[in-house]
Amino acid sequence: MGVDVPGVGYSIGVMRVQFVTRGVSGGTGTGRYARGVQPRLRAFGIDVVPTAPTPSPAVANIARFGRRFGVDLATFFGSYPIAIPRVDADVTHVTSQTMATLLLRGRDNRPTVVTALDIIPLLVADDPELRAFGHPIDAICYRIAMIGLRRADRVLAISHHTRETLIDVLRIPGDRIDVTHLGVDRTLFRPGAPSARATYGLPRDVPIAVYVGSDDPRKDLATLIRSLATDTGRQARFHALIVGPRQFAGQHEKLRQLIARLDVRDRVTFLEGLPDDDVVGLLNLATCFVTPSLYEGFGLPALEAMACGTAVIYADATASREIVGEAGVAFPPRDAKRLARSIASLADDESLRAALRERGLARSAEFTWERTAEMTVAAYGRALGDARRGSMA
Secondary structure (H helix, E strand, C coil): CCEEECCCCEEECCCEEEEECCCCCCCCHHHHHHHHHHHHHHHCCCEEEEECCCCCHHHHHHHHHHHCCCCCHHHHHHHCCCCCCCCCCCEEEECCHHHHHHHHCCCCCCCEEEEECCCHHHHCCCCCCCCCCCCHHHHHHHHHHHHHHHCCCEEEECCHHHHHHHHHHHCCCHHHEEECCCCCCCCCCCCCCCCCCCCCCCCCCCCEEEEECCCCHHHCHHHHHHHHCCCCCCCCCCEEEEECCCCCHHHHHHHHHHHHHHCCHHHEEEECCCCHHHHHHHHHHCCEEEECCCCCCCCHHHHHHHHCCCCEEEECCHHHHHHCHHHCEEECCCCHHHHHHHHHHHHHCHHHHHHHHHHHHHHHCCCCHHHHHHHHHHHHHHHHHHHHHHHHC
């Protein structure tokens, strides 16, 4: 049985792919990507061999030493691995740009494809407000990983915006980059899911603006908080629901201080560690989903919100514009007053919410994991074709 390679024009025999991932669990972008695309690749006839980076004995000893001092070096080396188990395969697919450190060592005689979710940490590295590196070693390793990324035979960018940053910043030739948009699981993210309002004690008869994601400084949650204290001259006053992990302790404390200074404690709820079904329930009860993010490689939570029929308001920047577009309401980045007015308009106008609901559902239907897998298989085929032509030269 062969595999028809879409967009390439020929069939190949059974293709075996070493699929390098840190795992498919969890709500991170990397985890959702791996969990979404793996089964669809198999449906295309690809023999997918999931492989997790394996620390060498020396690295394992260093990690154990770090635990004695409360430092999680195992996670660090999982992000920047230097070795993986040997697997007989036609293609190696590394599913995150940070794991491109694997390409710095000697490589097998087969093409390697790397998925680049974004290179935002590099873009904001010199911004004291937005930089995300927790330690200088992290910054060094990330830059080293970018060297590895440039060595990939093909790079999968999850948006056209990410592709342009790879070309402009890393100088990767555009003809080696394929855009493979992410998908949304519409069996999970759907309209009509049971409400989770009572479960989490959320206020009734008050518009709810929900955000789903981390507290990374580039997500600009401060603008959402400031919008709570903005007088829009309208009746509606909304409640902000912030759902996601606290990954940046210093940033979370800054948000708490801002909330106290603006005296809006009773209008903000933070939730973390929720099961997916509850997140879907919260998206369904929300008046709108808000993403004030200054930088996005794709913006999967906004797509998932649209799939639930929830109106989306987004900062008009980077990939959010590409993914949401006319299906949502855009506001200028960092403009708390415009954000507050947009939320108030949605809260007051049921017909506008209904129109955005229909636009969002239609827009989200364009993004499927099946399409992601189809474009990924095509990239595998191009990588193999390039390798064969190179061997014949």
